[in-house]
Amino acid sequence: MQSTLISVGCNRLHKRDGSLVAFDADKIRQALIAAGKATGEYTEVEVEGLLQAVLARLDGLPRLHVEQIQDRVERVLMDAGFFFAMRAYIVYREQHGRLRRDRRTMVEVATSMNEYLDREDWRVQANANQGYSLGGLVLNVSGKVTANYWLDEVYSEAIGQAHREADLHVHDLDMLAGYCAGWSLRTLLHEGLNGVPGRVEAGPPKHLSSALGQMVNFLGTLQNEWAGAQAFSSFDTYLAPYVRKDQLSYQEVRQAIQEFIYNLNVPSRWGTQTPFTNLTFDWVCPQDLREQIPVIGGEEMPFAYGDLQVEMDLLNRAYIEVMQAGDAKGRVFTFPIPTYNITHDFPWDSENADRLFEMTARYGLPYFQNFLNSDLQPNQVRSMCCRLQLDVRELLKRGGGLFGSAEQTGSLGVVTINCARLGYVFKGNTSGLLQRLDALMELAMESLEVKRKVIQHHMDAGLYPYTKRYLGTLRNHFSTIGLNGLHEMLRNFSGDEEGMHTEHGRQFALKMLDHVRATLLRFQEETGHLYNLEATPAEGTTYRFAKEDLKRYPDILQAGSVQAPYYTNSSQLPVGYTEDPFEALELQDELQCKYTGGTVLHLYMAERISSTQACKQLVRKALGRFRLPYLTVTPTFSICPVHGYLDGEHEFCPKCDEVLLLQEQKAGAVH
Numbered sequence: 001m002q003s004t005l006i007s008v009g010c011n012r013l014h015k016r017d018g019s020l021v022a023f024d025a026d027k028i029r030q031a032l033i034a035a036g037k038a039t040g041e042y043t044e045v046e047v048e049g050l051l052q053a054v055l056a057r058l059d060g061l062p063r064l065h066v067e068q069i070q071d072r073v074e075r076v077l078m079d080a081g082f083f084f085a086m087r088a089y090i091v092y093r094e095q096h097g098r099l100r101r102d103r104r105t106m107v108e109v110a111t112s113m114n115e116y117l118d119r120e121d122w123r124v125q126a127n128a129n130q131g132y133s134l135g136g137l138v139l140n141v142s143g144k145v146t147a148n149y150w151l152d153e154v155y156s157e158a159i160g161q162a163h164r165e166a167d168l169h170v171h172d173l174d175m176l177a178g179y180c181a182g183w184s185l186r187t188l189l190h191e192g193l194n195g196v197p198g199r200v201e202a203g204p205p206k207h208l209s210s211a212l213g214q215m216v217n218f219l220g221t222l223q224n225e226w227a228g229a230q231a232f233s234s235f236d237t238y239l240a241p242y243v244r245k246d247q248l249s250y251q252e253v254r255q256a257i258q259e260f261i262y263n264l265n266v267p268s269r270w271g272t273q274t275p276f277t278n279l280t281f282d283w284v285c286p287q288d289l290r291e292q293i294p295v296i297g298g299e300e301m302p303f304a305y306g307d308l309q310v311e312m313d314l315l316n317r318a319y320i321e322v323m324q325a326g327d328a329k330g331r332v333f334t335f336p337i338p339t340y341n342i343t344h345d346f347p348w349d350s351e352n353a354d355r356l357f358e359m360t361a362r363y364g365l366p367y368f369q370n371f372l373n374s375d376l377q378p379n380q381v382r383s384m385c386c387r388l389q390l391d392v393r394e395l396l397k398r399g400g401g402l403f404g405s406a407e408q409t410g411s412l413g414v415v416t417i418n419c420a421r422l423g424y425v426f427k428g429n430t431s432g433l434l435q436r437l438d439a440l441m442e443l444a445m446e447s448l449e450v451k452r453k454v455i456q457h458h459m460d461a462g463l464y465p466y467t468k469r470y471l472g473t474l475r476n477h478f479s480t481i482g483l484n485g486l487h488e489m490l491r492n493f494s495g496d497e498e499g500m501h502t503e504h505g506r507q508f509a510l511k512m513l514d515h516v517r518a519t520l521l522r523f524q525e526e527t528g529h530l531y532n533l534e535a536t537p538a539e540g541t542t543y544r545f546a547k548e549d550l551k552r553y554p555d556i557l558q559a560g561s562v563q564a565p566y567y568t569n570s571s572q573l574p575v576g577y578t579e580d581p582f583e584a585l586e587l588q589d590e591l592q593c594k595y596t597g598g599t600v601l602h603l604y605m606a607e608r609i610s611s612t613q614a615c616k617q618l619v620r621k622a623l624g625r626f627r628l629p630y631l632t633v634t635p636t637f638s639i640c641p642v643h644g645y646l647d648g649e650h651e652f653c654p655k656c657d658e659v660l661l662l663q664e665q666k667a668g669a670v671h
Contacts, residue, residue, distance in 0.1 A: 029047060167440055197465075342371055602634045
């Protein structure tokens with residue numbers, strides 16, 4: 001018997017996994033025959049009439065989905081009066097749905113192992129901080145179990161489906177934990193690392209070395225209770241009293257800082273990862289701390305924080321020089337990520353400032369927090385832990401940059417929305433795009449509210465003992481929503497006429513971000529919880545979105561190649577659009593100010609900046625003229641195992657090539 005094909009509308013079927021296959025009506029025929037045989041309500045002769053009725057109901061649909069077909073089969077059986085057959089079909093459908101869910105939840109052991117071992121799983125590349133290793137294998141496999149637990153046992157089916165179909169991405173599903181946290185360094189130094197029953201305890205540190213040692217242990221321990229970055233603020237301000245108390249020399253300070261940085265770069269975290277850490281440096285003692293008296297080992301010191309600029313300078317010099325020197329082979333230390341507060345009293349002409357911008361020009365390590373011209377305030381990093389009432393009628397800034405958090409706050413969870421798909425599906429239809437965006441944001445909000453309840457429950461039950469000891473409450477933690485691929489959204493929406501680099505495209509993106517901010521404000525008022533908008537560093541997510549979209553929409557516009565497609569992060573300019581940093585600033589400044597969570601503008605340089613002074617002037621002008629909250633300079637450089645640092649991008653070391661060429665010339669001369 002020949003298969004019947006729908007002759008109008010669509011002859012392609014969207015399967016549950018998003019792939020496209022040819023529609024074959026014979027499969028409907030066989031299902032109807034099976035239902036008739038099971039109940040005896042009709043014969044095979046009547047099946048053709050039922051089949052034609054189903055096809056008629058499918059006629060004219062722009063897209064065919066499996067669920068649509070099954071819905072119409074049920075209605076046709078009901079309209080024909082074959083109630084037993086309809087019920088048998090519904091039961092059969094539900095049983096197979098349950099089997100699919102069970103298979104989805106069950107992790108295939110061999111597949112999971114081999115995907116990691118053969119580096120075929122996108123998750124292997126999802127975290128730049130995780131190396132390929134046995135620990136990574138263990139984390140990868142256990143992470144799949146945890147992810148399926150979240151999607152099938154905790155979240156609603158709608159949330160699980162939206163994530164699996166890549167309409168949105170629920171981050172950190174592989175961890176039953178919150179995302180990122182900022183901690184009070186002052187509390188740790190005043191109280192010590194203790195207070196968890198049955199665990200080793202340390203009192204308040206009395207010397208710089210023991211303070212730094214407790215910080216390493218604290219950050220490593222808390223990293224095991226959170227999925228993302230762990231941060232301390234005012235590193236130089238709070239540690240300066242230890243330098244003064246013991247009258248430490250510069251060499252002693254540098255040695256202590258060197259040990260601290262090295263220990264934080266050892267892959268001691270679960271999954272053979274280094275702890276993801278961020279430190280914020282005040283550089284100049286903040287106004288609200290200047291008159292306060294430090295306490296060391298329970299004793300008040302005979303000086304105030306504002307008296308310790310010399311000691312702060314020693315700490316900053318040591319940190320910069322150790323980070324610049326790198327490890328034993330000259331490789332740059334990845335962590336802690338330094339964020340520098342640039343305030344109106346920042347000493348631009350000091351020796352330490354020259355060291356800072358030499359490091360920036362060479363490696364691009366620091367993030368700069370703009371207190372010159374943005375709406376950020378320096379004391380905000382300490383305000384979250386002492387505000388008893390947070391106003392949910394305003395969108396607050398989380399503080400601390402993309403990977404940092406202010407004291408006693410952070411982000412509980414992150415959901416990123418696939419905007420490129422919105423632009424493709426709703427090409428030219430603004431109202432349709434915004435309606436779908438709203439629906440996805442509602443799902444994101446639902447998932448974040450569920451996660452908040454789950455994490456709070458487990459914290460109360462003791463699953464995160466150190467978080468419970470040093471944080472206690474999640475009320476100051478934000479629920480975070482991010483957007484990915486706005487440039488590709490604009491390209492697809494406009495037929496490739498607009499993008500983040502065009503004025504019309506930029507204005508469209510600004511209106512969209514305002515729409516998102518208004519929605520987040522409504523979420524805050526409805527839930528009583530803090531929400532923020534983040535330019536999420538999508539890493540693996542941007543590739544996952546692009547791959548899933550390519551399966552569903554082969555003609556969608558993407559960045560990269562067919563083999564390695566990706567979407568541009570958040571509302572950033574397309575990669576390689578401009579090498580002029582001030583053009584990038586002009587195009588991005590207003591957009592960057594829309595984000596209330598983490599965001600940063602990377603000023604990409606083709607090679608090292610020509611001089612320390614040029615780098616200093618670039619940052620000073622950028623932060624003084626523009627309102628964006630965070631900035632980083634990213635020069636291109638390479639590291640040779642033999643010759644170390646090289647300006648620009650090099651597949652092969654030119655110095656090594658010179659040596660080889662000389663050797664060949666000498667060998668030729670001998671012959």
